[in-house]
Every structure is written in structure tokens, then in C-alpha cells.
Amino acid sequence: MIIRLLLPLIAFLLLILEGVAIDLLPSFITSQELLIVPHWVFIFLLLINLFYDTNETYHSIAYGLLFGLLIDIVYTDLLGVYMFIYPFALYIIHFMKRILQTNFLMSIVILIVSLVVVELSIYFIYLLTGMISSPISFFLLKRLLPTIIANVLFIVPIYVMFVRRLNKWSRVRFDTLQ
């Protein structure tokens, strides 16, 4: 019962912290035209997907819907974008997981692949709706690359903190059902 509340609570906390994340970076990084986007909620959902969900459960995707919608409301005013893209990427990961092993290096590879998917989809949706007009070279160099580096750095502490716990919670939650 506690776990059911704990997972969304942690995700919600990360959602709030995303809002002050850019203020934490030193100003010589933020004042350049580098667009570093913290995808902390997504990283946490990815770990839930890899280490908490079994092959038959879809909790991370449900959380992806909920927190994608919250991000849309709170941070972007354009509803539906994150709400569609986060579950979509998590859904792909769900199938990648069956083929691949889940260890530390593999989760970094999966993170990089899924961030490319997420960022590309966000770029194209915003381009189509006319919110932005940046050329794709600008997007690749100034946004995609720094974002991936920053988020790979961020997955390390989250991985260390949560993987064992997620595995344990998963066993508690799903083994008792059978």
C-alpha cells in the first residue's frame, strides 16, 4: 500500500524539482544558447519500467500519462505533447526490455535511445504547431546533445538510489498477487 503512494510521490517531487533545476546550474552554462532540458520524471519512470514493472504490468506507462499531463499543464500550456510522448517512449522501452538485459550500462543505452525519441518527437510537434522555428541543426547541436549528456549524468545518482528498492518493491507487490 505504501509503495503505491510512494512511487507517484517521488515522481511528483521530481516534477517540482525540474522547475528549479535550471537555476541550480551555474549561470555561464545557462546564459549560453545551450538548451539543457531536465527529464528527471522520465528517467524515474524509465527505471520503474525496467526494474519495477514485470512483462505483464504497465504501471510506468500509466504514470507516464499522468505526469506527462501534469508537465503539460504546469510547464508548457500546450496540452497533450508530453502526455503522448512519455507513454509512447515507455511503451517502446517495454518491448526493448524483453530482448535486452537490464543492468546499469544497458539502462544508460536505453535512456539515450529513448531521449532521442522523446526529444525528436517534441521538436517535430512544436515545429508543426508553430511554437518554434529553429532549424534542425540548431536542435541537434544546442539541445539534443547537451540534454543527453546532462540526463546521463543525472541517471547515475537516481540509479544508485532506487534500483535495489524498486526491485524489492516489485517483488513485494507482484509476487504476493500470484
Next chain:
Amino acid sequence: MSFFRRKSLFVLLIGLIALVVLIGYSNSNRAEVSKPEQIVIDAVGWLQYIAKQPVAFIQSITETVHDIKNTYEENRLLREKLAEYKTLIYENQEIVKENEELRKLLEVTNSPRDFDPIIANVVSRSPERWLDQVTINRGSQHGVKKNMAVITADGMVGKIQTVATTTSTVQLLTGFDQLNRISATISRKDSDNIFGLIEGYDSEKEALIFRIIEQSDKDVKKDELVVSSNMGGLYPSGLPIGTIEEIEPDQFGLTQTAYVKPAANIYELNEVIVVDRLLKTNDEQEEAEEEQ
């Protein structure tokens, strides 16, 4: 290939339809966000305000250290300026008095320059960096309305995008596009002012694009101050926007485009002022009359 099972495709299609519907809904120029959205924004904004406090504390410490380093140099400069200002203050007082008397004679109450300041704190910056939005802790309860200008002590930083009860989001100047232009002017002492529109932000030049609509042989010089003008009807006149950095004739040679460096530091925002214009436009007056 289980991914291409019919069920998956079905879910994906429903998702795509939902995406298009939701984008269409939120892109439909709605006057204000819906009530459930406002509640979520308010609730998260309140928690963001709490999360921001330790961050702001650390920021203020690093700023203080930085300030102490420059104290000697700054002190010298400030003393020189202070001597200049003493005479300016006296002149200013006389002019203000004269202006008030003249206005009374003409029976004009509010000038386009006057505004009510609403002081607000920045609680978060949107992680979606394409959009350049920040959230502030003042909302409709405190009199904030959509499209109000937002300034810092140095100059204009943006305008109000959405308003909830106790928080609202600000669209920063760097995220401006063709849809939210600012009418601006370069004030001249001896001749007519130069008018134009701020039409967006050039991310390569890191400067605002200022299109001068009035064809004139008056040359715009570097480092001239660009301020907002009353012509657009949205913002009070006289808010500093930035200084001219570069001037370019456009491709047909009919108008000139100047690149304006924003006066305020948009990347380090803590306290901002929401500008409530005192002089109402015709539309707003009509609305108020209808309500009565």
C-alpha cells in the same frame, strides 16, 4: 513482432487522436486556462515556492561573494554618479511638479506612463526550454491579467501568458515571436522619435529583432536605448527594453532592422514587477462599462 499487434496499433491511434484534439484545444487562443488546470498550476506553484527557497538562499550567497569582490571598484564609480545625480534630482523634482500642474490644467489624469506595480517572486523556470517561461507567485487574486508587461529594475523581461488564482506564467522576451510583438521607440531629444516593432528573438545573434517601420534618414546609432511605446495599447510607454547592437537594412532596402540587446538579465530572475497599466485602452473601457 509483437509490437505491431493490432491492439498496440489501436492504442497508438487513439493516442494520436487524443494528441491532436488536446493540441487543438490548447492552441485555440483561449482567453484563460480552464479551472482544473488553474487548480493544478496553483497547487504545484505553491510547492515550487517552497522548493525554491533553499535554492534562492544558495544563489544569494554566491551573489554576495561575487559582490564583495567588486566592492572597491563599484564604490568609486557610484560616488562619481552620486554627484551627478544630486543636480538631476533637483531638476527632476521641478519638472515633475510642472508636469502635474500642466496636467491638471489639461484635465488629464492618467498618462500612458503610469502603472501600478505588482511585485512578484519567480518560483520556477519551465524545463521545456523551447518556450522560455517562468512561473511567478502572483495571480488573478493580486490583480494580474493576461498580456501585462513584466519588468525588473533594469528593463522589460516579458509578458503574462497564463493566469491562475495565485500563480501565473510569464513568457520571456527570448520566447517572443511574430504573434506577440511589442511596439517600441527610440526617443530623440531634438527630432521626432523613431518607431518600430520588436518582432522576435534571434537566437544566433542573441538579440531582439527591432524592425523600424518609419522610413527616415535619421541614422540609428549603436548603444541607443529602445523603450516601449504606448502605440501597441498593451504596455505603458517608457519601459526600457534594451540597447541597439547592430543595424541592418532589410533585403528590399525599405526598412531597417536593428538588433537589440535586452537591458535586463533574462537568465537570472528572482524578483520581477508586473505592470498594471493605469490608462485603459478603448476595448478595456467598453468592457468595464458593459460590466456595470
